[in-house]
Amino acid sequence: MKNLLIASFDMEIGGVERSLISMLNNFDNTNYAVDLMLYSHTGELMDLLPKKQNLLRESKSYKTFRMSIGQILKSGNIALASTRLLAKYRASIDDSTEKGYKQMQYMWKYGLPFLPKTEKQYDIAISYLWPHYFVAEKVRAATKIAWIHTDFSTVDTDIEMDIKMWNKFDSIVAVSDACKNAFIEKYPTLAEKVIVIENITSxxxxxxxxxxxxxxxxxxxxxxxxxxxxxxxxxxxxxxxxxxxxxxxxxxxxxxxxxxxxxxxxxxxxxxxxxxxxxxxxxxxxxxxxxxxxxxxxxxxxxxxxxxxxxxxxxxxxxxxxxxxxxxxxxxxxxxxxxxxxxxxxxxxxxxxxxxxxxxxxxxxxxxxxxxxxxxxxxxxxxxxxxxxxxx
Structure with a gap:
């Protein structure tokens, strides 16, 4: 049986979260022992997670990605609060119409030194929601796979940072052909890594x-x-x-x-x-x-x-x-x-x-x-x- 990790942010109500639940419900648990890593154990859809996978204990450090800077300071994590402030400032001076994507990238870039690695060695690690730095940098796995749920031609990211992250993965999964094509147009050097797996519906x-x-x-x-x-x-x-x-x-x-x-x-x-x-x-x-x-x-x-x-x-x-x-x-x-x-x-x-x-x-x-x-x-x-x- 192969050891597999799937990582995502939380289970707030959303299409990505529902698609994750559908995938877990249909997953082959005979040949794969699945650990699920959620950065925050929050959201109305938590109760819909199937019980046949192993939900890992919540990490205080990774939970900060779903917290405000004020909440992080109150929790006593001064280092990560400082990295969030730095990311916010860096995004504010970028020439971008929608700064949220770049700010998220900078949050991870500056926060990585203060985030723990996983202890367990996995055969496969799947990062289900961008940005994929946790699996790219903090997980030991023989095979790493990242998911694409959006049209990357429409979002403003730091392309150089993104490519360095994507290169940590063996395969990149797009949820549609059009999604794949838009991604390759933006990141042509990654074309050979991209395949299509549609969202699982129930x-x-x-x-x-x-x-x-x-x-x-x-x-x-x-x-x-x-x-x-x-x-x-x-x-x-x-x-x-x-x-x-x-x-x-x-x-x-x-x-x-x-x-x-x-x-x-x-x-x-x-x-x-x-x-x-x-x-x-x-x-x-x-x-x-x-x-x-x-x-x-x-x-x-x-x-x-x-x-x-x-x-x-x-x-x-x-x-x-x-x-x-x-x-x-x-x-x-x-x-x-x-x-x-x-x-x-x-x-x-x-x-x-x-x-x-x-x-x-x-x-x-x-x-x-x-x-x-x-x-x-x-x-x-x-x-x-x-x-x-x-x-x-």
């Missing part, structure tokens, strides 16, 4: 959870209901969704309601935008939901208004529930759906989102055809893990 689990009874205001709302499940962040384009709904209201579509399941740093800004556009009764933030599937099931249309994606887990889950799906034309969109067959791709701006919803609202036959085509697809893909086993 259709039976999604359908079962969709039938659970939860508090759901959508059930008593008889308007045309749009649903989005996503982080409240710039990447997910919820601000564009609000403006698109305002545009639809101005066009006379008064009976459309848009619900969003999710949380994130943009919540205050989005609430102000909702108020400014007088959409309090029709653009509704439902917050964190451990089980978003009953809300998906109650909707008439699923919309992903993202600016960029690797491969949105929630889009596939909406299709499993036979929902018509509208997504923006982000760079990897064509790898997510077949346009006009099991979903519809619109322009990636406010007008495009509004036009796409208007088309699907008006064309009931087209909407039903998209949903019917989803029922005919087989979303079971646990065989994707065979590609991983072949790597090792």
């Amino acid at each position: 259709p039976d689990v999604v359908r079962t959870l969709a039938n659970e009874e939860v508090e759901n205001p959508m059930l008593s709302d008889f308007r045309f209901k749009v649903i989005t499940v996503a982080r409240l962040s710039h990447a997910k384009g919820i601000d564009q969704a609000i403006k698109a709904l305002k545009l639809l209201k101005d066009r006379g579509y008064k009976d459309i309601a848009w619900y969003v399941v999710g949380y994130g740093g943009d919540e205050k800004m989005l609430k102000k935008l909702i108020t400014a556009n007088h959409l309090e009764d029709s653009f509704i933030l439902l917050g964190k939901q451990t089980n978003p599937y009953p809300h998906m099931k109650a909707a008439d249309l699923y919309v992903q208004p993202s600016r960029y994606e690797g491969k949105a887990v929630t889009v596939g889950e909406a299709q499993i529930l036979s929902k018509p799906v509208l997504i923006t034309n982000y760079p990897t969109a064509s790898s997510q759906i077949q346009n006009g067959i099991d979903g519809y791709i619109c322009k990636a701006d406010v007008n495009g989102i509004a036009d796409g919803i208007e088309k699907l609202y008006q064309d009931n036959e087209f909407r039903e055809r998209l949903a019917t085509n989803c029922t005919m697809n087989n979303y079971h893909n646990s065989e994707e893990l065979d590609k991983l086993y072949q790597l090792v």
